[in-house]
Amino acid sequence: MLKKLYLVFGMGVIALYGTASWFGWEVANSGSHSRLGVPFFYSGFHGGK
């Protein structure tokens, strides 16, 4: 059971990696105004400082 779960997890990681690569999503090193605080997806932030 644990083995199957691990394989499912592994496939999930690969799928996420592939999707992120395709859409250009990336764990960014900037973009501090992200609304979610996680500079991964485009935040769509409106406004300045």
Place this chain on the structure above:
Amino acid sequence: MSELKANCPSCGGSVVFNAGSSIVVICPYCRSAVARTDRGLEDLGKIAEVAESESPLKLGLKGVYRDARFELTGRAQMRHELGGTWDEWYATFSNGWVGWLAEAQGRFYLTFYQPMQAGTTLPTFDGLQLGEIIAQIPAQSPLMVQERGRATYAAAEGEIPYKLTPGEVFEYADLAGKNNAFATIDYSIDPPWVFVGSQVILDEIGLGDAKPVKREARDVAATAMSCPNCGGPLSLTAPDQAERVTCPNCGGMLDVNNGKLKYLKTLRPPENAPSFVAPIGAEGAFADGYKYKIIGAVVRSVTIEGIKYYWHEYLLYNSMIGFRWLVHSDNHWNFVVPVNPADVTPPQYIVKLQTATYNGKQYRVFQDAMAVVEYVKGEFYWRVEQGETVRAIDYVKAPEMLSQEISPNEINWSLGTYMPVADVEKAFGISDLPKPWSVAPNQPFTGRFYYTWGMLPLIGLLLVAIVMLPMTSITRTAKNQQIVLPEFTAPPPTGGPGQIQFSEPFDIKANSNVRISVQAPVSNSWADIDVDLVNDQNQEIESVNVPVEYYSGTDSDGSWTEGSTSSDATVSSLPAGKYTLRIEGTWQDWQKPMPIQIKVEQNVNRGVNFCIAFILLLIMPLLGIMRKLSFETARWKDSMFTDSGSDNSDDD
């Protein structure tokens, strides 16, 4: 066949020599062994009736071997000096051959007299070494001395093709070779006679039909008796093979001599030894597909560095198969079957590690110690003794353990296969066996999946990364412009507004990350640049901060530098569209304008996503490998032999 009818010289009854090769016939009336000689018939003395056995064979059975028909015409029963009997059936062939079909512990060996070349000298009985290859005997594969011993002609019936003297003790050696090759040297004659053949199954020699009839009938056979010491009832499951039995009532050890019980002594289990966990009489179905009954149990021990280690061995019996062992040590279990010694390549040192090879597999030496019988309970096919000692050498290759037991007259090899407790419980239909707390010498490591098949996701990730590389790694420059931020008229307050400039508009494509690089002519100073990516269509903003600082100098260690005149920041993909950069900056030398080179790139391969995915997928294989290393360390910590092959029994 040349038939000879005569009268028994002892009782006058009619005896018939049916086969021309028969030398002795057992008188069916008075059980005299009657030999025909040049001078007439000779009475060799009375011989006992063969003990009731559960053999599928009987006189008169007809078979075929290598297209030659034969008939079983005689039978002799030999008693081993250490107890136990075996049968030898004499097969008279229609073409004049005489074969010896030996039957011992459910196995059959068909051999034929092998004349030796003139001048060939065989080793003497006393000069025979166990394990020695006897190259003088012609055979398909080298024959190795497996056992040497003395036996007595105990009983016989029918016609015998040699001069069998009742009660005569003779010396013999059994040899085994690869592919079931088998040979016997009979030292009762000088020079000794050699018989060469192979282990056979009854089907191979046209006697397959003989097997089921009697064998199935004996499956539940048990002989009820009473203990001569306490009078309590006891029973024998394999009465034809039992040599020792312990009384379940008084614990007395009894010698079984053709069904007659003799009290020897009362046994007490050693104080420190763990108790048996499986009862005598328990029946269980094992992985080989057969059902076995526990008929005996032994406590054995080895003493290493003054400490005695105990384990249990349960003797299993199935009338169709014979005997097997179930070994219980530190709550680990092994199902043990005997193996042909000739199929084992003798131990050898390979890169200082002592290994033995069986079935193409190499087994690594684990322990070499004297094993002592401490206590017995139940029924045994040999004359087991308290204190009986053999040299026991174990070789392991999980889940198997190849064991060699060396006694003065015999070398035995056996193969144990690790059985999880759950399998033993399932076999016996119980559920309360104690669980092991340590790693057994041949316990298989069950976490192998995580660093074998578990590497599949990692490989998958690499493949996906290779496929994605052309799509994600061809960098495109969206904007590269020099912008001059004007000087400040007064020192800018800390955290206050900086000078602001805008770039020319440029296009950003979707589904690509965005890297903003800033190069500033800083020298032993800093510049802090905030860049807003402003979407010209909807005024949405993504802000990044790009600090640039560069310092250099010279000290006692020489020149040094710190930082760089360029820096960058990357954000995830943005919606496609026209963008303008809003650049706001402060810098140390505020009195001077700050010309900066700003570059916007897309599709920059940073590898950060790959690294994170790789690390995530590496965790389980890495944990698996660490567990494996820890498991192997635990397995070998009790071994007398280290990786380097040196004996570390003196180590702590």
